[in-house]
Every structure is written in structure tokens, then in C-alpha cells.
Amino acid sequence: MSLLSVHDLFVNYRTQGGPVPAVRGVDIEIGTGEVLGLAGESGCGKSTIAGALLRLLPTGTEVTGSILLNGEDVLGMRPGRLRAVRWTETSIVFQGAMHALNPVQRVGEQIEEAILIHHQAGEREAHVRVGGLLEQVGLPPRRIKDYPHELSGGQKQRVMIAMALACNPSLIIADEPTTALDVMVQAQVLKLLKELQRDLGLAMLFITHDLSVLIEVCDRLAIMYAGRIVEEGPAQSVFYESAHPYTRALADAFPAIGEGRFRKAPSGLPGDPPYPQDLPGGCTFHPRCPLAFEACPHIDPRLFDVGPGWRAACLLVDSAKPVLEAARTPGSGP
Amino acid sequence: MSTRRYLISKVLQAILTLAFVLAFNFFLFRAVGDPVTQLLRGHSGISAQAVLQLQRQLGLDLPLPQQFVHYVKETFEGHLGYSYFYNLPVSQVIAGRIWPTILLIGLSTLASTALGIWIGIRQGWRRGSKYDQGMLAFTLFTYSMPEFWFGLLIIMAFAVGVGPFPALFPTGGYETTGAGYTGMAHVVDVLNHMVLPFFVLTLSYLGEYSLIMRSSLLETLGEDFIITARAKGVRENRVLYGHAVPNALLPTMTVTILQLGFVLSGVITIELIFNWPGLGLLTATSVDARDFPVLQGLFLLFSASVIVANLVADLLYSYLDPRVRAA
Numbered sequence: 001m002s003l004l005s006v007h008d009l010f011v012n013y014r015t016q017g018g019p020v021p022a023v024r025g026v027d028i029e030i031g032t033g034e035v036l037g038l039a040g041e042s043g044c045g046k047s048t049i050a051g052a053l054l055r056l057l058p059t060g061t062e063v064t065g066s067i068l069l070n071g072e073d074v075l076g077m078r079p080g081r082l083r084a085v086r087w088t089e090t091s092i093v094f095q096g097a098m099h100a101l102n103p104v105q106r107v108g109e110q111i112e113e114a115i116l117i118h119h120q121a122g123e124r125e126a127h128v129r130v131g132g133l134l135e136q137v138g139l140p141p142r143r144i145k146d147y148p149h150e151l152s153g154g155q156k157q158r159v160m161i162a163m164a165l166a167c168n169p170s171l172i173i174a175d176e177p178t179t180a181l182d183v184m185v186q187a188q189v190l191k192l193l194k195e196l197q198r199d200l201g202l203a204m205l206f207i208t209h210d211l212s213v214l215i216e217v218c219d220r221l222a223i224m225y226a227g228r229i230v231e232e233g234p235a236q237s238v239f240y241e242s243a244h245p246y247t248r249a250l251a252d253a254f255p256a257i258g259e260g261r262f263r264k265a266p267s268g269l270p271g272d273p274p275y276p277q278d279l280p281g282g283c284t285f286h287p288r289c290p291l292a293f294e295a296c297p298h299i300d301p302r303l304f305d306v307g308p309g310w311r312a313a314c315l316l317v318d319s320a321k322p323v324l325e326a327a328r329t330p331g332s333g334p
Numbered sequence: 335m336s337t338r339r340y341l342i343s344k345v346l347q348a349i350l351t352l353a354f355v356l357a358f359n360f361f362l363f364r365a366v367g368d369p370v371t372q373l374l375r376g377h378s379g380i381s382a383q384a385v386l387q388l389q390r391q392l393g394l395d396l397p398l399p400q401q402f403v404h405y406v407k408e409t410f411e412g413h414l415g416y417s418y419f420y421n422l423p424v425s426q427v428i429a430g431r432i433w434p435t436i437l438l439i440g441l442s443t444l445a446s447t448a449l450g451i452w453i454g455i456r457q458g459w460r461r462g463s464k465y466d467q468g469m470l471a472f473t474l475f476t477y478s479m480p481e482f483w484f485g486l487l488i489i490m491a492f493a494v495g496v497g498p499f500p501a502l503f504p505t506g507g508y509e510t511t512g513a514g515y516t517g518m519a520h521v522v523d524v525l526n527h528m529v530l531p532f533f534v535l536t537l538s539y540l541g542e543y544s545l546i547m548r549s550s551l552l553e554t555l556g557e558d559f560i561i562t563a564r565a566k567g568v569r570e571n572r573v574l575y576g577h578a579v580p581n582a583l584l585p586t587m588t589v590t591i592l593q594l595g596f597v598l599s600g601v602i603t604i605e606l607i608f609n610w611p612g613l614g615l616l617t618a619t620s621v622d623a624r625d626f627p628v629l630q631g632l633f634l635l636f637s638a639s640v641i642v643a644n645l646v647a648d649l650l651y652s653y654l655d656p657r658v659r660a661a
Contacts, residue, residue, distance in 0.1 A: 104584075117568060
């Protein structure tokens with residue numbers, strides 16, 4: 001049994017202009033100790049998934065499908081049970097550099113709160129444990145007494161990580177944990193997360209728009225576009241041999257230094273992602289796709305098998321493998 | 335900057351402002367015209383001899399710088415001059431009026447703050463609910479209605495008695511004159527006189543606080559740390575009172591404390607229509623009587639209380655908001 005099993009997840013935000021479909025039928029499986037990377041442009045629905053998993057989306061948001069956490073349906077939980085599951089089974093590393101910490105509360109108290117409300121320790125023991133957690137993420141325990149504004153962006157992110165570990169969850173959702181940090185700090189935070197994941201045997205859903213970050217941390221990769229997963233598979237395969245043209249465009253946007261295939265000028269992807277209220281017909285990516293052909297505006301592709309445990313939602317994968325191969329050879333691409 | 339330096343700089347700023355007010359006050363009342371002429375307006379046939387004597391008596395024959403030094407010195411010793419109208423020291427005139435104002439305006443400010451904040455929190459927490467919409471309409475109405483007009487209606491209804499309403503409360507004043515109540519009877523008598531103006535003021539100011547609290551809370555509830563708290567499994571009630579309210583209170587607290595600075599200056603209109611013998615009424619009658627020394631004393635007191643309230647707001651803010659302490 002998977003630790004997290006999401007099936008056919010739909011999320012509709014309620015707005016004044018009518019419902020906005022942010023997530024449109026997503027399946028996710030994460031096993032114990034496994035790290036799944038979820039990537040895509042802003043607005044593709046990846047953070048909405050993070051919010052949906054613990055039911056943190058605004059009231060009135062319509063969430064359907066099933067979310068099984070340790071076999072228990074999150075969407076059907078009563079409020080008390082939901083509160084008990086939050087943070088103890090799954091916690092979230094928010095983008096801590098910004099406003100994820102309460103500005104008028106000491107960071108130690110904010111971590112301690114999680115331990116205390118879940119009755120994981122008495123007050124004195126919790127206090128000791130917070131000090132230990134801070135050490136674990138590379139902060140001196142005296143930082144317990146600091147307010148968020150007294151910490152740097154990287155330190156705040158470390159506090160967020162310590163907070164996420166406070167109740168020993170088996171799954172951690174890292175929602176853009178390195179965004180808004182400078183590159184050196186980003187690398188440090190990434191290294192820390194990787195080490196903690198390995199040492200504690202944590203399962204992780206790692207969400208970011210930065211594919212080059214994911215390739216370092218993840219076992220598997222899922223790429224989202226316009227509310228759906230368009231490619232999913234082993235991280236290395238998805239990144240280096242992308243089956244979906246969108247994945248390839250994303251990967252090319254982050255050239256790895258010293259690698260031959262990035263020698264040619266890093267190619268950007270023209271255009272903007274579509275508005276969720278106004279999705280193009282057929283394959284939602286076709287207006288931006290360099291390889292689109294006649295069928296693309298008419299057929300909405302399902303996920304086709306590319307290899308073992310590797311699937312992509314592109315007609316080229318299904319019907320015309322040779323076309324895809326031809327497109328991959330240098331010179332014929334965009 | 336350290337907390338201590340922050341405090342010291344704020345206190346110094348307050349003292350500087352106070353000194354400026356002191357000087358300004360002196361020149362303001364000399365700029366409005368010769369006090370003796372003002373004082374004798376309407377009296378004819380007064381000899382030049384008498385005018386000179388009056389000038390000397392009031393210390394107006396001295397050169398201006400000397401007058402100023404004299405004025406500052408006297409002010410620091412607590413002598414604010416002599417009332418033309420009451421023939422009493424200004425400090426004594428003011429002292430006799432200060433308590434009714436503090437009692438009425440102070441209590442109604444506190445009541446409207448507490449009630450307004452409570453209403454605002456409940457509105458913001460359940461935005462768009464029937465309660466929120468109803469309260470929004472109600473508070474906007476009471477906030478925009480002129481308090482003297484509302485006061486007159488209340489007097490008509492509950493003090494004079496109109497139609498089905500009996501005359502429940504006295505039309506005005508601080509106590510029943512000549513009744514000579516003492517002890518508990520006196521307290522009850524004063525409270526009985528205070529009911530109507532207290533009600534009018536509390537209702538008139540309520541909206542200001544509930545509107546600020548509501549919008550401030552709405553803003554705070556949209557912050558990321560609220561989602562963090564929920565994700566941790568914090569109960570809704572604690573999300574509100576443990577995380578959202580402490581942040582949302584900051585702007586409301588500032589307004590409240592600043593408003594407390596205006597307590598002393600009273601509410602001239604309300605004190606007038608309810609004949610409440612406070613500092614507001616004293617201001618109005620002193621203007622009528624051209625009693626400049628009293629006005630000068632009042633202005634100084636009002637300015638000082640606003641400045642002190644500002645200082646308190648700064649200090650309190652630095653206590654409540656750790657970010658200000660460090661900035």
C-alpha cells in the first residue's frame with residue numbers, strides 16, 4: 001500500500017467569475033521513503049495539490065476524487081480527525097522565506113505549538129525537543145527565542161523545516177522550499193532536505209518550478225501543465241529523455257553546465273500557460289507546442305506508456321514514435 | 335537600533351513637540367489681539383488709567399520676551415494664569431471640569447473600542463455572513479451619523495419622552511442640582527445622568543473600531559502564516575485568537591491609543607447638548623466669554639494629552655510588535 005495515493009483529483013476554485021478548474025484529474029502515488037518531484041510553471045496547479053492534500057484550500061473550493069493517506073480518505077475525514085492527521089502524518093515545508101511564520105511569535109513557540117497541540121510531549125520536554133530540532137536543521141538552539149524578522153531567509157527556511165519535522169511525520173510536502181532564496185542558500189537548504197529525507201527515511205512530495213532542483217532530490221518526477229500531469233516517471237528518464245515536448249522545454253530552460261545537449265542556446269518556451277477558465281481544446285499544450293500537428297487541437301491525449309513506470313500525455317508518444325525520434329535529432333527542433 | 339535607544343528617541347521627540355506647543359500657544363494668544371481690548375469689548379467709558387492698570391495687573395506692560403520667560407516659568411510651576419470670567423486660577427477651573435470628561439468620554443471610548451474590536455473580529459472571521467453584512471450596514475450608519483443629531487433624538491425619546499417612550503433619564507447635567515446626594519446615592523445619580531450621553535458616544539464611535547478591526551483581520555487572515563497554523567492542526571478558535579488577532583490588533587491598538595489622547599478635549603457637541611460640565615463644554619463657554627487664559631490652559635492640556643498618547647502608542651507598539659523593537 002502506498003503512503004499517499006491520490007486518485008482522480010479535481011479542484012475547482014470558486015471565484016466571482018465562476019468556477020476555476022485548477023486541478024483536472026490527477027493521480028499521485030508516493031511510497032514510504034520515496035521522493036516525488038512535482039514541477040510546472042506558475043499556475044499549473046502544483047501548489048493547489050499541496051493545499052488539497054491536507055484540505056487547506058479556501059472554504060468553498062470544490063475538491064473531488066480520493067486522497068488516501070495511509071489508507072485513510074482525507075476528503076472524508078471529520079474536522080477533529082483531520083486536525084489530528086495534519087502535521088503528525090503529513091507536514092508541509094512552506095516557502096518560509098516569505099510570510100509562512102507568524103511575525104509576532106517567537107519561532108521556538110511556533111514549533112513548540114505543533115508538538116503541544118498533538119500531545120506529543122509535555123511543555124518542558126517539547127522545549128528541549130525544539131532545541132534539538134533546530135540543531136538538526138543546522139541552527140543554534142538559542143534561536144528559539146528569535147522572532148522571524150531576526151532571521152535571514154535561509155534561517156527562516158530552516159525553521160520551517162524544523163517545524164515540519166516536529167511531529168515525526170512520514171510524509172513531508174515541500175512547497176517551493178527553495179524559492180526566493182539566493183543560490184548559495186538554496187543549495188544548502190536542498191542539501192539539508194536531502195540529508196534529512198535520507199536519514200529519517202521520509203517520503204516527500206517536492207514541489208517546485210525548478211527542474212534542476214528536482215533532479216537532485218527526487219526518485220520520480222511528475223510534470224504538470226494546466227491542471228494535469230503530462231509526464232511522470234523515473235527522474236533521470238523524465239529529465240534527460242523527456243517524452244513530452246513540454247517537459248523538454250522545461251528541462252531546456254535550466255541548462256546543466258558542461259553537458260553537450262545544452263550547448264545550443266538555452267531554448268525558452270514561447271507564450272504563456274492558458275487560463276484555467278479558458279483552456280484550449282484537444283491537448284491543452286498544443287498552441288505552444290513546437291511539435292503540434294493536425295490531430296493535437298482535437299484529441300485530448302491520455303497518459304500513454306513510454307517505458308516501465310514512465311508515462312506521458314502526448315499523441316506523439318502513442319501514435320507516431322518515429323516523428324518524435326525525428327524531432328529529437330539536432331537541427332529539426334525549434 | 336536597540337530598544338533603549340528607540341525609547342529614548344521617542345521620549346525626546348515628545349518633549350520637543352511639547353516645547354514647541356508651549357511656545358506656539360504663547361504667541362497664538364498674543365496674535366489674536368490685545369487681551370485688554372478683547373476683555374473690555376462692550377464696556378464703554380473706561381479710563382486710560384484703568385486700562386493701564388489692567389495691563390500692569392495682567393503683566394502685559396512688560397516686553398514680549400520677558401512675558402514669554404514669565405509664561406514658561408509660571409507654566410512649569412503649574413500656574414496657568416487667572417480666568418477673566420470665573421475669577422479663579424485657570425488650573426482650578428480646569429481641575430473642576432476634568433473628572434466629568436474623563437468619566438464620560440474615557441468610559442465611552444473604552445466601551446466603543448472593546449465592543450468595536452469584538453464586533454470587528456466576528457465580522458472578519460465570518461466574512462460575508464449575515465452577521466457581517468448586518469453589522470457592516472449598522473456600523474457604517476452609526477459611524478456616519480452626526481453624534482449631536484443622534485444625541486438630540488435620544489434626548490427627545492428618552493429624556494423628554496415622545497409618544498410611547500416615557501421620560502426615563504434626565505435631559506442633561508452631571509448630577510441632580512441641590513439634591514445633595516452622598517455616597518452610593520451620588521454615584522447612582524451621576525450614572526443616571528451619564529446613561530444617555532454614554533450611549534450616544536459609544537454607538538457613534540463603535541463603527542470606527544469595528545471597521546478597522548474587520549479590515550485588519552481580513553488582511554491578516556490572508557497571510558501565509560495562517561495557513562501554516564491550520565496545517566499544523568491548530569484549532570480554528572486558536573488560529574483566530576492565537577495567530578490572527580494578535581497580528582490584526584496592532585493597527586487597531588494604534589488608533590485606540592491615539593483616540594484616548596483626545597479624551598480630555600472631550601466632545602464639545604455632546605457635552606453641550608447634554609450640558610455635561612466637562613472640558614468640552616468649558617471650551618465652548620470660554621470661547622463665548624473670550625476667556626483667553628482658560629483657553630490657553632485648555633489648549634496646552636489638550637496638546638499635552640495628545641502628545642502623551644502618541645508616545646504611549648509608540649511604546650506600546652514596540653512592546654506588541656517585535657519588528658518595531660528592532661527597527
